[in-house]
Amino acid sequence: MDFKNDLYEILFGAIQEGLILVNSEGVIIELNKTGNEMFGYEESELLGQKIEVLVPMKARGEHQKHRDQYNEHPTSRSMGSALKLDGVRKDGSEFPVQVSLNPFESQTGEKFVVALVSDVTERRENEKTLLKLRESLEQKVKERTKELRESEKLYKSIARNFPSGVISIFDKSYRYLFAEGQGLYELGIETSDLIGLDYLNRIDSRARVLVKQELDKVFKGESKNFEVNVGKKTYSLSAVPLSDAGTEVDRILVVEKNITAEKEVSKKLEETLKQERELTEMKSRFVSMASHEFRTPLTTINSSATLIKKYHEKKSYDKLDKHTDRIKNSVRNLTAILNDFLSFEKLEANQMKASFAQWSIPNILQETFEEIADIIIAEQKIVYKGPKELILLTDGQLLKNSMLNMLSNAIKYSKAKGEIIVRLEEMEEKIVISIQDFGMGIPLNDQKNLFTRFFRAGNVTNIEGTGLGLNIVVRYLDLLKGEISFKSKEGEGTIFFITLPKEK
Missing domain, CATH: 3.30.565.10 (Histidine kinase-like ATPase, C-terminal domain)
Known part of the structure; x- marks a missing residue:
C-alpha cells in the first residue's frame, strides 16, 4: 500500500471546498466530489473540459486572457475576496465564488494549477445585509446629526433671542461653558469671549455674595429662583442643576433677566391700586361726612322756619331776627360744605x-x-x-x-x-x-x-x-x-x- 497516495486521496475527497486541477491549456484533469456538487455535475462529467465552462458566459472571453497572463507568471494568490467573482452551474445559475490559485510543476516539467473554489453565497448575502445595515445606519446617523444640528441651532436661536436676559451654563468653578441672550448683545459682549471666564467676577460686588450663596445650593441639587438688586436695576435669576439621576451635579444652568421695567410697571400698578382703594375709602367717608354735616344745618333751618311761622302768627316780631340769622348761618355752612366737596372733587380729578x-x-x-x-x-x-x-x-x-x-x-x-x-x-x-x-x-x-x-x-x-x-x-x-x-x-x-x- 502506498501510504502517501492514500493520504492524498483521503484529503482530496474530504476537503469542503471545490478542488480543481487544471493543466497549462486550462483543461480540467481532476476534480473532487465537493467541486462536482458545487457546480452541479456528476462525477467525471467535467474531466477533459476547459475551466471556462465554470465561468459565466459574459466573462469567459476575459477569463481566457487572464488565464494566459497567469500562465506566463504563475503565483499563488486568492481571487474573489476583494474582487467579486461568479461561477456558473450546469443548470446555468450563477453564484458567487472565491478562488485560490496555486501553480506547481510535475517531475516531467508539465505545468498545472490547483484551484481551490469556495461557495461564498452566504457570505455575499451577509455582506449585502451588512452593507444595507451600514447604509441604513449611516443614513440614521446623518438624519440624527441633522436633527441635533437643527436642535442646537434652534436652542441657540432661542437662547440668543432671549429678551433682556442671558442663558448660561457654568461648571463647579463658576466658569462659563455656554452663554447666549440679548442681554449680552445689548452690552456688546460676544458669547465666545465669555467661555472659560469666571462668572462671579463679572457680578457687581454688592450682589456677589448673595448670588454665590444661592447658586451653591443649586450645585447641591436644588432649583432656585431669586431676585437681586444692583443699584436701580433688578435682576431675576432662575437656576437648575444639570445632571443625570443619582450623579453629582457638575454643571448648572442659569437664566438671568433684567426685570427692572417689569418691577416699575408692577410698582405703578400697586400705586394705582392703592389710589383706587384710597378713592373708594374717600368716597365712602365723603358720603358719611356729607350725610352728617348736612343734617345739622338742615335741621336748624327746618326748626327755625317753623318757629318763624309761629312767632309771626303770634306777632312776636322781636324774635324773628334771631331765627332768620340762624337760617342764614346754616345756609352759609351748607354752602361752605358744598364748596369744599366740589373743590375736592375737582382736585381729585385733576380738573383744577x-x-x-x-x-x-x-x-x-x-x-x-x-x-x-x-x-x-x-x-x-x-x-x-x-x-x-x-x-x-x-x-x-x-x-x-x-x-x-x-x-x-x-x-x-x-x-x-x-x-x-x-x-x-x-x-x-x-x-x-x-x-x-x-x-x-x-x-x-x-x-x-x-x-x-x-x-x-x-x-x-x-x-x-x-x-x-x-x-x-x-x-x-x-x-x-x-x-x-x-x-x-x-x-x-x-x-x-x-x-x-x-x-x-
Whole structure:
C-alpha cells in the first residue's frame, strides 16, 4: 500500500471546498466530489473540459486572457475576496465564488494549477445585509446629526433671542461653558469671549455674595429662583442643576433677566391700586361726612322756619331776627360744605389748573375780608398789617379761595371777642402771608395729621366742618408753587404761614 497516495486521496475527497486541477491549456484533469456538487455535475462529467465552462458566459472571453497572463507568471494568490467573482452551474445559475490559485510543476516539467473554489453565497448575502445595515445606519446617523444640528441651532436661536436676559451654563468653578441672550448683545459682549471666564467676577460686588450663596445650593441639587438688586436695576435669576439621576451635579444652568421695567410697571400698578382703594375709602367717608354735616344745618333751618311761622302768627316780631340769622348761618355752612366737596372733587380729578397773571396781593386780601364779613362773630375783628401795594405773578382766584378757607377756620376756632391778624411781608425771593388767631389752638398730638384729608383735631369735633379745608389749601398752594406751615399751642391760638415765590 502506498501510504502517501492514500493520504492524498483521503484529503482530496474530504476537503469542503471545490478542488480543481487544471493543466497549462486550462483543461480540467481532476476534480473532487465537493467541486462536482458545487457546480452541479456528476462525477467525471467535467474531466477533459476547459475551466471556462465554470465561468459565466459574459466573462469567459476575459477569463481566457487572464488565464494566459497567469500562465506566463504563475503565483499563488486568492481571487474573489476583494474582487467579486461568479461561477456558473450546469443548470446555468450563477453564484458567487472565491478562488485560490496555486501553480506547481510535475517531475516531467508539465505545468498545472490547483484551484481551490469556495461557495461564498452566504457570505455575499451577509455582506449585502451588512452593507444595507451600514447604509441604513449611516443614513440614521446623518438624519440624527441633522436633527441635533437643527436642535442646537434652534436652542441657540432661542437662547440668543432671549429678551433682556442671558442663558448660561457654568461648571463647579463658576466658569462659563455656554452663554447666549440679548442681554449680552445689548452690552456688546460676544458669547465666545465669555467661555472659560469666571462668572462671579463679572457680578457687581454688592450682589456677589448673595448670588454665590444661592447658586451653591443649586450645585447641591436644588432649583432656585431669586431676585437681586444692583443699584436701580433688578435682576431675576432662575437656576437648575444639570445632571443625570443619582450623579453629582457638575454643571448648572442659569437664566438671568433684567426685570427692572417689569418691577416699575408692577410698582405703578400697586400705586394705582392703592389710589383706587384710597378713592373708594374717600368716597365712602365723603358720603358719611356729607350725610352728617348736612343734617345739622338742615335741621336748624327746618326748626327755625317753623318757629318763624309761629312767632309771626303770634306777632312776636322781636324774635324773628334771631331765627332768620340762624337760617342764614346754616345756609352759609351748607354752602361752605358744598364748596369744599366740589373743590375736592375737582382736585381729585385733576380738573383744577392754575392760571398765572399779575395780581395785587393787598387787593385780593381786601376782597377776602369783605366776603368773609358775613360770618364774623360779633365783636371779632380782622386786622391787616402790610403794604398797600404788592404785585405778584400768581392765580388770584386760587389764592383768594385759600384765604377764604383759612379765615373761615380762624373765625370758627377763635374767641367771640378777639382779633384775627393778617400780615403780608415781602422778602427777596418770596412773599409770606400769615393768619394769626388767639383761639383754642391745635393739640400737639393732632398737629402731624393736620393737612390730611377728613382729619379734624380732637378739640373741634363739636364745631361744624368737613376736615377737607386745609387739605384743599395745601393742594391749591401746590398749584401756585407755594407752601404752608404753622405754629400752634393749645389754648393760646394758631398762626399759619402761606409762602409764595416771587417771579425771577
